[in-house]
Amino acid sequence: MxxxxxxxxxxxxxxxxxxxxxxxxxxxxxxxxxxxxxxxxxxxxxxxxxxxxxxxxxxxxxxxxxxxxxxxxxxxxxxxxxxxxxxxxxxxxxxxxxxxxxxxxxxxxxxxxxxxxxxxxxxxxxxxxxxxxxxxxxxxxxxxxxxxxxxxxxxxxxxxxxxxxxxxxxxxxxxxxxxxxxxxxxxxxxxxxxxxxxxxxxxxxxxxxxxxxxxxxxxxxxxxxxxxxxxxxxGKSFSSPSRKNRTFGEELIKVSNLSVHSKDFFGTSLSNINFSVRVGEILGIGGVAGNGQDEFLGALSGETKTSPKTITLLDRHIGHLRPNQRRELGLRAAPEERLGHAAAPAMSLVENTLMTSHSKDVIDKWGIINFKNISTKTSRIVSEFDVRTPTLDNTAASLSGGNLQKFVIGREILEKPKVFVVNQPTWGVDAAAAAFIRQSILNLASQKSAVIVISQDLDELFEICDTFAVLTNGYMSRIYELGHLSSEDVGLLMGGSDLDLDSHAQT
Amino acid sequence: MVVFGIDLVLLIPALMISATPVLLAAIGEAIVEKSGVLNLGVEGMMIIGAVIGFIIAVNTQIPIYGFLCAAIAGALLSIIFAVLTQFMMSNQVATGLGLTMVGLGLSALIGKPYEGIKSPTLTKFEIPFLSDIPILGPMFFSHDAIVYLSILVVAVVALIVNKTRWGLVLRAVGENQEAAHALGYKVVRIRFIAIMFGGAMAGLGGAYISLARVPQWTEGMTAGAGWIALALVVFASWKPWRVLIGAYLFGGITVLQLNLQAIGVAIPVEILSMSPYLVTIVVLVGISLFGHHTAPGSLARPFHASQ
Missing domain, CATH: 3.40.50.300 (P-loop containing nucleotide triphosphate hydrolases)
Structure with missing residues (x-):
């Protein structure tokens, strides 16, 4: 030895x-x-x-x-x-x-x-x-x-x-x-x-x-x-997510000719992205961070506005709408950075719930916040998504990464979005919480929503997604049915080459 | 040598003298900001330097002692800022503004008995041979020692920041404090030293106003020089030599204004005194539009080694 x-x-x-x-x-x-x-x-x-x-x-x-x-x-x-x-x-x-x-x-x-x-x-x-x-x-x-x-x-x-x-x-x-x-x-x-x-x-x-x-x-x-x-x-065994059989319905969201110039000096601009996602479908977007993922999420969530026709949600052109207008129409997003982007670190969970919730029961027509209703909403997130926090008034920053991520995902999913976009849903989250989050994404899809999951974790995408594309340097590959891809194929895609798998490509 | 009715042989030395206080303060602040700290107390440290320098010089009748004590006083005042922001995690913007208020008030209080007295001034130091050159000699080579010192400081700072390991570590701490800490550099200690250097330079700059530029003490006599210095650091995009250029462009605005009036170009003095700030805003907009990444990445972010 x-x-x-x-x-x-x-x-x-x-x-x-x-x-x-x-x-x-x-x-x-x-x-x-x-x-x-x-x-x-x-x-x-x-x-x-x-x-x-x-x-x-x-x-x-x-x-x-x-x-x-x-x-x-x-x-x-x-x-x-x-x-x-x-x-x-x-x-x-x-x-x-x-x-x-x-x-x-x-x-x-x-x-x-x-x-x-x-x-x-x-x-x-x-x-x-x-x-x-x-x-x-x-x-x-x-x-x-x-x-x-x-x-x-x-x-x-x-x-x-x-x-x-x-x-x-x-x-x-x-x-x-x-x-x-x-x-x-x-x-x-x-x-x-x-x-x-x-x-x-x-x-x-x-x-x-x-x-x-x-x-x-x-x-x-x-x-x-x-x-x-x-x-x-x-220390215990936990179940891996179960996917129910889902049938894909009509096209919910369609993105055509999406190009975004990145404002960040070290960012990546998006070039001519086209795809659509159907009811019940989970589309996985793979690729190494820094290949345009943040810009992609920003364009879908409404942080970056584009011309109206680039994004169509149920026959409505929404490319020019602000995030709140998109939320009202049922398009919600959860960005990668939990603290500072998805949640305000120094604000309480209740206040953070309010951030993405503007329905009539929460804010009345005079603009007055109904704290009772927003607290009820928050406690629902906390109980249904197993967020471990002493009280609802704890700040977002005081929660562990996994708990905060469950809160952020739960906040959006409980609003029953028609289309949900999430970037790195389980980054830096422990295995039990990750399994829980993946299961909730699957459940959302089976309730007739369309989901777009952006992740660097290929195992995760293979586990929950139906279709798959890769972002490389701001370009998006074609969309493939995940069942037909091997991990070598994915590696090639991430390297920027297109696969010769025409028969599997989604039309 | 007369251009547009202005005699450059008189104008340039006057510009250099009136720019020196701002230059000293700005080169100090540039180092502070390079280390990732924003100290808005420059004006306060300058005026404390001005009053302490004046008192010491009047009492000893030796101007150099005044300058020395002014630098020490500026550094001591900056230690308050350093302790509050680096150890007690107070907000840098608020603390810096507070430091300016304290400096202005404290200087008015201790300077009261010295109003209306004239201070001893520095003798001109004519550089042998060079000062005998016609036109160039009187323009550039017959100033007092502090003017030369201020240029020397810029040169030394530029050399240290760009060419030495010390400067590399300083830039690293200002650029990414967590990474610097992870590599084992003492973020707080380095920032503490940078803040004290900034204080000393501001104090020195202040003393130059009360001992050379005006040679007397009046309340609030720095009159915004500290703010110009802060603006200059941004204008110079944190590069030492550009601080020098900026200081000579904007530090001598008042001198230029008098000369312009003399030849009949009536630009209101208010417009001229606005110019450093206006240009700074233009530079800031330029930085964010064209994305040239020059601001220290950790500027004004608090750091605690708990992570």
């Missing part, structure tokens, strides 16, 4: 009111890809932050190559040979690639020498990068390359990767895995954080599973079924 690189003994960490980690012990061998598995809030990030020196444990100790290891800040951890690829928040849009990499290094060479080094190292690992480009203009996959190259230039012993595949296309995932296996061959260890069981079974040698801040088990993923690992993670 290989030697032990990092050893954790009884690590505990508490925050006011929460035990984030309790008595966690495990070992990472050199040349091993070690998975750290768990739901959101299981304590993975806290644990990793302690290894990387961003936090210090309350008790317990760590040993790095059998020497005591307790980094007081990230630069100490980096000096000891630990590097980390973050899921979010560690790149600077307005700085170029070389500057971004220099910021993550202890003793960076001169920027010109560094640029050269970046080019050679990135090429040798098959992850080419141009050191002069602004990071804000890079795709998600390229941004991750920046982070990985930043780590590799420091020649680390242990590379920590926090949910590295959540923003990648299937092809990019394949490239990433090749890189990881190559690093493993070079004798480097990788601590791989994820909640995607299939990829862990594909690439990891050993897995440690956390739940509610405690280690609940460990396994060799290749020899353990995904179901078993999933149950260890969640």
């Amino acid at each position: 290989a030697e032990v690189l990092l050893q954790l003994n009884g690590i505990s960490k508490s925050f006011p009111g929460v035990k984030a980690n309790e008595n966690i012990s495990f070992e990472i061998n050199s040349g091993e890809i070690h998975a750290l598995l768990g739901e959101n809030g299981a304590g993975k990030s806290t644990l990793v932050k302690m290894i990387y020196g961003l936090m210090q444990p309350d008790s317990g100790n760590m040993k790095l190559v059998s020497e005591n290891f307790r980094p007081s800040e990230p630069s100490k951890a980096r000096q000891s040979g630990i590097a980390m690829v973050f899921q979010h928040f560690s790149l600077f849009d307005a700085l170029n690639v070389a500057e971004n990499i220099a910021l993550g290094m202890e003793n960076p060479p001169k920027i010109n020498d560094l640029s050269q080094k970046i080019e050679t190292v990135s090429k040798s690992y098959g992850l080419p990068l141009d050191p002069k480009r602004l990071v804000g203009q890079l795709s998600a996959g390229e941004r991750q390359r920046v982070e990985i190259i930043r780590c590799l230039l420091q020649n680390p012993k242990l590379l920590i990767m926090d949910e590295p595949t959540s923003v990648l296309t299937p092809n990019e995932v394949t490239t990433l895995f090749e890189t990881l296996l190559r690093l493993k061959k070079e004798g480097k260890s990788i601590l791989y954080i994820s909640h995607k069981l299939e990829e862990i079974r594909e690439i990891c040698d050993f897995a440690t599973i956390l739940r509610n801040g405690e280690k609940v088990g460990s396994c060799t993923p290749k020899n353990t079924s995904a179901k078993k690992i999933g149950e260890m993670m969640v």
Whole structure:
């Protein structure tokens, strides 16, 4: 057996009111890809932050190559040979690639020498990068390359990767895995954080599973079924959504020649999008974030107005209508960003319900709010969608991600929209809540509504959608019946190529 | 050298002198904003610098001591802002406005006994050889030390911001505070230092008004120079050398106005004093229309290392 690189003994960490980690012990061998598995809030990030020196444990100790290891800040951890690829928040849009990499290094060479080094190292690992480009203009996959190259230039012993595949296309995932296996061959260890069981079974040698801040088990993923690992993670079994047989009826919404120029400097403009969705149909829109999803949702919800004829809802041209007018006609949307876009963080749930509800029973003709009715409405959302909150007056910001997402989805679905558009319905939501949300979307569709689900999670789209299209760089592919597509087909679509599957295309 | 009836040999030195206070304050504020903090208290820190500099210079009869103490006073006042916004998470806009009010009131109070006194002034520092060049010499090379210092500060700041690791870290903190924190940079500490630098420069700029430009103390004598400095930072799209250009374009507006009047072009002084703000609005509109991404990404966003 290989030697032990990092050893954790009884690590505990508490925050006011929460035990984030309790008595966690495990070992990472050199040349091993070690998975750290768990739901959101299981304590993975806290644990990793302690290894990387961003936090210090309350008790317990760590040993790095059998020497005591307790980094007081990230630069100490980096000096000891630990590097980390973050899921979010560690790149600077307005700085170029070389500057971004220099910021993550202890003793960076001169920027010109560094640029050269970046080019050679990135090429040798098959992850080419141009050191002069602004990071804000890079795709998600390229941004991750920046982070990985930043780590590799420091020649680390242990590379920590926090949910590295959540923003990648299937092809990019394949490239990433090749890189990881190559690093493993070079004798480097990788601590791989994820909640995607299939990829862990594909690439990891050993897995440690956390739940509610405690280690609940460990396994060799290749020899353990995904179901078993999933149950260890969640602690109970939950049903996967059931789709009732739905028949598609008349065309509810039709979009023709939709082009939107993005106002955001780093945004993506939409080019000539055409599609329609029928009663009872769930259309899935796949693709990596930043390919026009936000602009697409904005054009449908009414945040971006277009010419009247681009969007037709039941024979009515609505492209020029404002969001509230569209809501009245039965077109509702739930954007990706829960806090700040779908809900106002500092306002109560009751007030947030009011945001998208303007019917007569809630606001009378004089414009006076009926707080009794709006509270009744809110408590219905809370009870029917299992939103866990102490009171209805709690602020949106005080809810956990999963609970707030259930609230946002519930708020729209309870208004019984004819057409419902949702972007990333289960992003960053734990598995139980995700299953619940998916089930409610399916239920809505079976009540004679049309649903458009935009998601980066292909498994999710395969699970609930009937038809499927991909957004790539602002262009939308044709619409395919989902049953006829394999994941390779989807990968090709995401790469921007059209499939030769005419017989399956919707007419 | 006379152009359109205005003697440039007299105009340019006058412009430089009247632009120096704004230039100093604006280059300080540019660093503060580069670090992601918006301190609207520039006017308050300038006037405290003006009154403290004046009092020290009158009592010691050594102007340089006045300037030194003015910088320290400005930095001390900015520490109040830094503690409130960085540790106690108070709103930066409100706190900055409060700082201006405090500065104006406090300076009026402590400056009362010094009204009507003349301060010692700086001697002109003629650069050897260069100042002997005809026309260019008297225009650019025979000023007092603070004018040269202000240009030197711009050069050093430009060098640090663009070419050094220190500047890179500063920009990183202002651009994305969460990412900078995740990489282990001390966001609050870096911002604290930036805020103090901004305070010191504003204090120095204020003292230049009371010790060189006007050489006396009157209540409220900064007369909006701090606000021009704030506008200039945006006009310059946070780039040090553009701050210098902007300061010389707008800092000397009043001087230009007098000269224009002398040759019979009667542009009302109100229009001219509006111009820095009008141009700033045009620049802001330009930034959002043409999407040139220059404002620090985390500007005026509170940061707490709890995440």
